[in-house]
Amino acid sequence: MTRYANEPPLCRWELPDAARATEDQELIGIGADLAPGTMLAGYRSGLFPMGVRLPDGEEALGWWSPNPRGILRPRSVHVSRSLRRSLRHFEFSVDAAFDEVVAACADPSRPHGWIDGDFPNAYRALHDLGWAHSVEVWRLEGLGSRRLVGGLFGVEVGGLFAAESKFHRETDASKAAVVELCRRLSGAGRSPERIIDVQWATPHLETLGVTAVPRDQYLSLLGGALALDPGLHPDLEPETGTVG
Template identity: 50%
Template sequence: MANLGGPIEPEPSQWAFADLRDARAAGNDAHALDDLVGMGADVAPGTLLAAYRHGIFPMPGESWRDPMMWFSPVERGVLPLDELRVSRSLRRSARDFEIRFDTRFEEVMASCADPRRPHGWIDKRIRKAYGELHGLGWAHSVEAWQDDRLVGGLYGVAIGGLFAGESMFHRVRDASKVALVGLVSALREAGSTDQRILDVQWRTDHLASLGVVEVARNDYLDRLEKALRLPLPEVFGGPSSEAD
């Protein structure tokens, strides 16, 4: 379950993150030239939070010996909360699932990191780092359950009005999509839906079919600055809607 007392701020990072507005990073290929903004550092809780607050997220290299890579896409994939596309079939399918939050975070991460999955990128460093963030109340899982069995879900980082989605998985059809619907519902219940950000890193054809759009980096950073001032959703340890 989410930390009812709210997330715990870790020790500050020893690394500094620059304002990336209008910044371009050098790289060896077209994708890295635009989106890769740094290499190295660590993935301590304070470093991860500082990165997200600057619009940056980590991904490991091909080998554990490679330095951590840090990205801030020039064209950021985001899902506007009022534009989630839920088909009739998905709406019907959603009735067969129960949505839970933070009851099996480690299992969700392990499923997302399954090496049998194509294009897998989650290594032991990432699992350990986000496990620590979860323990502090910053990283969360959204889970789809069926017949009391975890069958799909996603995980990400929640800071104020930002939810930075990292990865998702499914064991039965539509389970990950239903988890996404549950996440959007929780974010909308928190209010200020036009200011909250559901970040999915990059737009893909699959995500676009669900309503994901691209936002220019500078625009994203401006929105992020406002979103971070918002309260957390209650399911992630934010204030209760019944609070005075």
């Protein structure tokens, strides 16, 4: 069954054109707002919002387009032996605890955290409209209870999943969330054309199969992905042992 999100009012700003950015330029615009329509316009244009500190020390809203861009193809995820063993002991869900996942990702004690200010409410607004989603990783405990030990969240626009942040409270729990996201998107139609945008390809993410592509290639891939229907669907019931 195809899931359709609700379109918010259109963006009232003229966002920068990523295709016109210089080769070494990553921050290509400052300003606008975090209204749902603005954020969706940014993702559809190859941009993502993130705060930036100005020379005078003030914080502002930046629009970013890294070159190269880190992406992951759902069917290209790498699962090590140790990670495969860990997956057997987790339970997974989608959109069962969106606010908890965002709050964990926004924990100010985390190094390099950026989800602060208006960002949590902005993602909540997108979630309410059906655009932002979370993948939860649970540890089963006694008497039918479970504990949230990891997860990720992001924004899905057609065949693009813009992964914003992830967290873990147990070893491999955030990696498990990525693997579960890929498993679910791999089962969706035309999965080879789907892309998971991770912004920057870090060594940690490269172990999961993330690759870095030039900006112009990313924008070309994005055009094809946006033509697809969404592939991630919220759960009615959680799933256990999804990869064995």
